[in-house]
Every structure is written in structure tokens, then in C-alpha cells.
Amino acid sequence: MAEEVLCRLSDLDATGAKEIVLARDGGRYAFFVIRYEGRILGFENSCPHARLPLNWTDDRFFDISGTYLFCANHGAVFDPLTGLCTRGPCKGQSLKSFPLRVDGEVVIADIA
Ligand code: FES
Secondary structure, X not given: OOEEEEEEHHHHOOOOEEEEEEEEOOEEEEEEEEEEOOEEEEEEOOOOOOOOOOOOOOOOOEOOOOOOEEOOOOOOEXXXXXXXXXXXXXXXXXXXXXXXXXXXXXXXXXXX
């Protein structure tokens, strides 16, 4: 997979997150991008507990407080800066992150 524009910064305004699904070469790649404490971060949308997508609805990845990432399936809670699960059935495991860069108004990743 080559360098991809994942979203615009303004896509993060409503919920602080943007779900991204890329279809390439017969595969489906699910990610999400967040803005948290002024940083832009990206994770694969796959919970370490049961490898399900974290969200049940579009672009909803944060808990009600906006402080933690939350898996809607069985309630795992993750640190948004590290992806580490701090509470729930996969405590101690982490979401898989990937490097991003921001170029003007767009978020770009080289996802291999
Ligand atoms: S699939 Fe995420 S907590 Fe179970």
C-alpha cells in the first residue's frame, strides 16, 4: 500500500476521531485517526480482545468523558496517547498504532 491521504483535520471536529476503511488488493484495512491533547494519532480499528472494530457507530471511539478510547463491544478502555488498554478484558494489551504526518489540512500515512 502506498502513501494515503486518510482524512482532513476538519473530519476530526465532530467526535475527535475519524473511521477509515481502505479496500486494496482484495483486502479491507480499517483504521481510525484521533486528535487528542493537540496530537494526531492513528490506530488500527481492531480491539486486542476479540479483533472486532472498536466502534458501533461512525467516528465514535472516545468514551463519554472524551478522555479514553473505548471499545463498544465489551467495554475495554484505552489510553489515547499510547493505545494501551487500562481496563477491560484485554488490560495490558495495546491497539496497534501507525505513524502519521499532517500536511496542511490533510492527514497522511504510509501504510504497508
Ligand atoms: S472486542 Fe473490544 S473489549 Fe471485546
